[in-house]
Amino acid sequence: MPTGPRHDKGRRRLGVMGGTFDPIHHGHLVAAQEVASQFHLDEVVFVPTGQPWQKSHTKVSPAEDRYLMTVIATAENPQFSVSRIDIDREGLTYTIDTLRELHELNPDTDLFFITGADALAQILTWRDAEELFSLAHFIGVTRPGHTLADPGLPAGGVSLVEVPALAISSTDCRARVAKGDPVWYLVPDGVVRYIDKRQLYRGE
Numbered sequence: 219m220p221t222g223p224r225h226d227k228g229r230r231r232l233g234v235m236g237g238t239f240d241p242i243h244h245g246h247l248v249a250a251q252e253v254a255s256q257f258h259l260d261e262v263v264f265v266p267t268g269q270p271w272q273k274s275h276t277k278v279s280p281a282e283d284r285y286l287m288t289v290i291a292t293a294e295n296p297q298f299s300v301s302r303i304d305i306d307r308e309g310l311t312y313t314i315d316t317l318r319e320l321h322e323l324n325p326d327t328d329l330f331f332i333t334g335a336d337a338l339a340q341i342l343t344w345r346d347a348e349e350l351f352s353l354a355h356f357i358g359v360t361r362p363g364h365t366l367a368d369p370g371l372p373a374g375g376v377s378l379v380e381v382p383a384l385a386i387s388s389t390d391c392r393a394r395v396a397k398g399d400p401v402w403y404l405v406p407d408g409v410v411r412y413i414d415k416r417q418l419y420r421g422e
């Protein structure tokens with residue numbers, strides 16, 4: 219039984235998974251896959267942030283490393299792709315710019331922005347919040363430790379989706395690497411090797 223909005227024949231359905239992806243982990247991949255399946259998406263494009271303004275107090279790895287880890291993690295899935303639009307845009311990253319650009323690049327396409335329950339709860343603080351809902355349908359996915367509650371967003375503009383719980387966060391992955399603990403099976407194998415090769419998260 220489809221749970222997504224009405225499927226308009228002839229229009230492509232593109233999922234957009236934005237994130238810092240420092241590093242990308244299996245929680246992100248499972249969330250994207252589950253939404254793609256429930257909403258009958260043709261493709262999900264992962265969009266690593268350039269400079270996430272709400273993480274300005276946190277040290278973020280170089281965009282090129284986060285982009286390459288996202289490419290490695292998604293390479294085997296024909297339904298997944300990765301976009302450079304946020305990391306190639308100058309200045310701070312705002313989702314309104316991401317969606318405007320994707321909208322122009324993809325005519326005859328409905329956009330579905332996939333985000334965690336924690337991020338969705340903050341969406342009214344995002345830049346040009348009202349216009350966001352005219353550009354995409356927003357899908358909030360469950361995340362262990364965060365309650366999936368409707369934060370009073372425009373009716374019809376938001377869906378909430380249960381995804382199989384994976385208690386993984388990028389923060390925890392970085393802390394594990396810094397301590398010398400393994401991240402095998404929390405992130406894809408190629409990402410473990412990339413972190414090792416580039417010596418990411420050591421000494422943090």
Ligand SMILES: Nc1ncnc2c1ncn2[C@@H]1O[C@H](COP(=O)(O)OP(=O)(O)OP(=O)(O)O)[C@@H](O)[C@H]1O
Pocket residue numbers: 236237238239240244245246249332333334335336337359360361362381384385386387388389390
């Ligand atoms: N385990 C998970 N299950 C479901 N959604 C997740 C999970 N981890 C992250 N997300 C969602 O994916 C999106 C991108 O996440 P992000 O790149 O910030 O990863 P993160 O694990 O939240 O990172 P950090 O711990 O550094 O804040 C966010 O909307 C976030 O809520």
Ligand SMILES: O=C(O)c1ccc[n+]([C@@H]2O[C@H](COP(=O)([O-])O)[C@@H](O)[C@H]2O)c1
Pocket residue numbers: 235236237238239265267270272273311312313314333337343344345
């Ligand atoms: O546009 C905004 O103002 C805005 C504020 C905070 C987060 N976002 C987007 O939400 C997505 C998840 O962000 P994060 O920080 O949880 O990785 C990512 O695509 C960010 O660009 C967007």
